[in-house]
Amino acid sequence: MATYPRAVTRLIEAFRKLPGVGPKSAQRYAVHVLRASMDDARELADAILEVKTSIKPCKRCGNYTDTDLCSVCADPRRDPRSLCVVSYVRDLMAIERAGEFRGQYHVLGGVLSPADGIGPEDLTVGALIERVRDEHVTEVILATSPSVEGDATALYLARLLGAVPELEVTRLASGLPAGADLDYADQTTIAAALSGRRRLE
């Protein structure tokens, strides 16, 4: 039985590690690269290396950046007293696309998910509490997804933040259906969820 040369198999295996890519898609991508021009292939390889060498988490919020502070944190027009807490950078991007929110962000790096072994110490919970205290934040919007884990995370944080005086803690309003991923929601839905956010506790 004929098989692909080693270099092709290596590329197929590399693609298979991408989320949502099965053996068939991996093979299709590898063949695509084989057929592509040298320039396109080099561009792909360079782009991969560039993100790995130049992108790091923002010191303050956890957003992706190639400098110390991300573009949101560095923007003087953004209100630092209003903090939107998201699970992942992709959720931050989804909210930015909706264009409604003018405050800053805090990226948790996930949700509390005991089934996956993820507890509070695996997220940037400590840094969030510190920021809220040190940066005189007056409003925290909890924008975790409306799932079991997202709700549990929001309520856990709300309880912790309840100890901070004169802080308003709100949660994205429903309209986002149960169990949906935030980054799949369209801009109108996110905008509506933001403007209809409600107080917790």
Added chain:
Amino acid sequence: MRERVLRTITLLRRDLGEADRLAVLLSREEGKVLASAKSSRKPNSRLAALIEPFVLADCRIIEGRGEIQRLAGGEVVEPFRGIRSDIERVARASLMAEIADQGTEPGSAAPRLFALLLDCLRLLAEGAAGPSIELYYLLHSSRLLGYGLSLDHCASCGGDLAGGELAMVPEVGGLACPACYTVAAGRWVDALSLERVRAYRHSRLRVALEIPLSNGQRKVWLDGLRAHVRYHMDVSLRSLDVLRSLER
């Protein structure tokens, strides 16, 4: 292809491909059911709510070619929202679901495990004492899954367990009498709490929760049972690690 409606409890769900999920469900009639839920990560999905963890639902399931079937629709019967109001409840419910998932194979009926899990989830959602619910679940699920802890006979010599200090030793299969275990390897349980935990065995959950156990006694039993379950299942239980860190 065969289609039927099953009453299910969602044990867990995982992302699958671009926008799908794989759900692990528990049913009375068919035990564990693996079902894919197409596009269930999209906001307009009608399947997403059915496969949120710990949800009780009537699911329309279509047989697939292999082990994985297809979730075609259904209705939520009871979402047990009270569980998600507290991360410790979520961790405990996750532990119970993980044990049910790891301990069962698809296709064999599991009416008693289903009923046990349902009772425990209901009371967790109502806000009843989490540690006692967990103790009850560990005691009963381990019996249903074939590695029950004997509360009557020494796991080492087979003699009657009576008064005196007893050691909980997962490696010998459970409780050991003082003659068999004089070393400090085990967790010591006293005769009074043994009587009370025996009563857990024969009581319905709501009644069992009324049985008085001091926090100290309950902790010894809970630690011992967790070690027993972990030893016999021979897998790491991820939610147990999180639960422990929350308890610290």
